[in-house]
Amino acid sequence: SKMPLAERAAALDQVIFLKGLGSIGDRAKRLAALARNLGMVLCGSETASRAAAAAGLCKCDLVTAMVGEFPELQGHMGEIYALELDRVEAEVAVAVREHYLPRGADDVVPVSATGTVLALADRLDLLAGCFLKGLEPTGSRDPYGLRRAALGIIRILDQGGQNLDLTKWLEKAADGYRGLLPEADTPEAPLAGLKRYLRERVQAHFVDRGMAHELVGAAVATGWGDLVDLKARLEALHELRRDPRFPALVELVER
Secondary structure (H helix, E strand, O other): OOOOHHHHHHHHHHOEOOOOOOEHHHHHHHHHHHHHHHHHHHOOHHHHHHHHHHHHHOOHHHHOHHHHHOHHHOOHHHHHHHHHOOOOOHHHHHHHHHOOOOOOOOOOOOOOHHHHHHHHHHHHHHHHHHHHOOOOOEOOEOOOOHHHHHHHHHHHHHHHOOOOOHHHHHHHHHHOOOOOOHHHHOOHHHHHHHHHHHHHHHHHHHHHOOOOHHHHHHHHHOOOOOHHHHHHHHHHHHHHHOOOOHHHHHHHHHO
């Protein structure tokens, strides 16, 4: 298995991503475009080109015998192959592994700028595709891990402190499906559902962090797309609430 990851990329065209969402090869191209855009906005051109390079490689270890046999090694093997066989720079290889982070609620978020960008692009793409195709979670059924993807985005932005308008980037991610999904030509209804879904997860995230339900509700109502901005407003409200004059103020506003 001494074949570089880049040479395995063609094999991804034969692997289906999810029902009706094209191949993993299609997905790698979408991720490269989205990660490049996102990288430019968050970090600048160097990270943008690294993120695009990592996007082209990040799914290639899925078609190796090693990951075929041990799926839990996905990303880990990718990093090793990318470094040793593709000879990419370290940060690109690290991003191949880190884009899977966080894998769950107790897991760490990516540390590198490139890994952060690619992890966000990966989850935005998954959410947009599934909602366009009508594969959103129902009740407790969430076969495509969309709740985990949404929480991953929220934790990465909350801990990393990057300003990003999520509503806008969900639209950009849906744009990546034009030409592949007819649903992407009229994405308004599915995107409205996706934004509602993510808004609910954002609200739950801050309530779980110990913020009062009604404060979170009030702050989210005036805009939730930029988590860093939302968090700042929440903290200001939280401080204000401890002010002895707060009840009188609330009464005034409610009148």
